[in-house]
Amino acid sequence: MADPIHAARARPDRDALMAEIRRLERAYDTGLPARTAALGCDALAAHLPEGGLALGRVHELVGEARSEVRDAAVFGFACALLARLGDGPVLWCARHANVLGGAPSARGLASLGLDPARVIFVDAAEEADRLWAMEEGLSVPGLAAVVAELDPARRGEVTASRRLQLAAEKSGVTGLILRPRLVTRHGEGDRVPLAVETRWQVTAAPSPYGPHDTRPVWDVTLERARRGRPGRWRVAWNPATGGLEEAIPAAIPAQIPRIGDRNDEEVAA
Numbered sequence: 001m002a003d004p005i006h007a008a009r010a011r012p013d014r015d016a017l018m019a020e021i022r023r024l025e026r027a028y029d030t031g032l033p034a035r036t037a038a039l040g041c042d043a044l045a046a047h048l049p050e051g052g053l054a055l056g057r058v059h060e061l062v063g064e065a066r067s068e069v070r071d072a073a074v075f076g077f078a079c080a081l082l083a084r085l086g087d088g089p090v091l092w093c094a095r096h097a098n099v100l101g102g103a104p105s106a107r108g109l110a111s112l113g114l115d116p117a118r119v120i121f122v123d124a125a126e127e128a129d130r131l132w133a134m135e136e137g138l139s140v141p142g143l144a145a146v147v148a149e150l151d152p153a154r155r156g157e158v159t160a161s162r163r164l165q166l167a168a169e170k171s172g173v174t175g176l177i178l179r180p181r182l183v184t185r186h187g188e189g190d191r192v193p194l195a196v197e198t199r200w201q202v203t204a205a206p207s208p209y210g211p212h213d214t215r216p217v218w219d220v221t222l223e224r225a226r227r228g229r230p231g232r233w234r235v236a237w238n239p240a241t242g243g244l245e246e247a248i249p250a251a252i253p254a255q256i257p258r259i260g261d262r263n264d265e266e267v268a269a
Helices: 004-028 074-083 106-111 127-137 155-171
Strands: 057-065 092-095 121-124 144-151 174-180 200-206 217-225 231-238 245-246
Touching: 057 074, 057 144, 057 155, 074 106, 074 144, 074 174, 074 200, 074 217, 106 217, 127 144, 155 174
Parallel strands: 057 174, 057 200, 092 121, 092 144, 144 174
Antiparallel strands: 200 217, 217 231, 231 245
C-alpha cells in the first residue's frame, strides 16, 4: 500500500513538473508545420505530413536486435534517412556493442548516400551520457542531425523524450533515436508512448532484385506519426536516385496485417 504521507508530498512535485513541461511546450510549439525532407518514395510521402520527414523534430527507429548487438537494418535505414536531411554534420552518439554487434564503416555509410566525412561519432558507454550528448547536440543549429543509440524505451523516459523534442524544435536540428525492441521473457513488452514525431519499426527484408543485387531492403512500419497516418511498406534504397523506393509492393504477403489508414490519436503531445 502506498504511503499516504509520501504520496501527498510527491504530488506537488509531479504537478509542478507537468506544468513546467506544458509551459515549455506552449513556448516552443508555434503551431506551424515543420519543414520536411522528401524521402523519394511516394508511398511514404502520402502518410507523412507535408509529404516528408519533419525536420527539427525527433524520430524513433526500433529494430529487432538485443541491446548488445547493433541492428544492421535500423542502422542502414537511419543512414538512408540522414542522406536526405541536408549536407551538414551529423553527430552520432554510438553505444558499445559486443564483438558480434558490428560497427559503422565508411564504406557502408557511403553506400547509403551518407558521406562519412560528415559524421562525428561520440563514444559514450553509458546511456545517460548519450542522452546528454544528444540533447546538447540538438541545441547546436549548425548540425544537420543528431543520432543516439539507446536501450529499449522505459516509462521513465517520457520526460527525457520531451526535452529532446523541445530542443530539436527550438534549434531546427533533427534527432534520430535508434533502439532495440523491448522483449521480456513473456514476449514482447509494452510500447512506451514517447514524445517523438514519428515511430518506425524496421526489419530486414529479402531483396526482390535477385541474389547479386546488394541494395538493402527493409520492411518498415510507421507506427506513429504526428499529423500523419500509420502504414506499412517494403522499401529499398535506390543509389541511382539517392532516395527510398517502394520495393515490389504487391509482394508483401496478404496475411501480414496492414495498419489501417486511421488518424493516429496516440501521439504524445
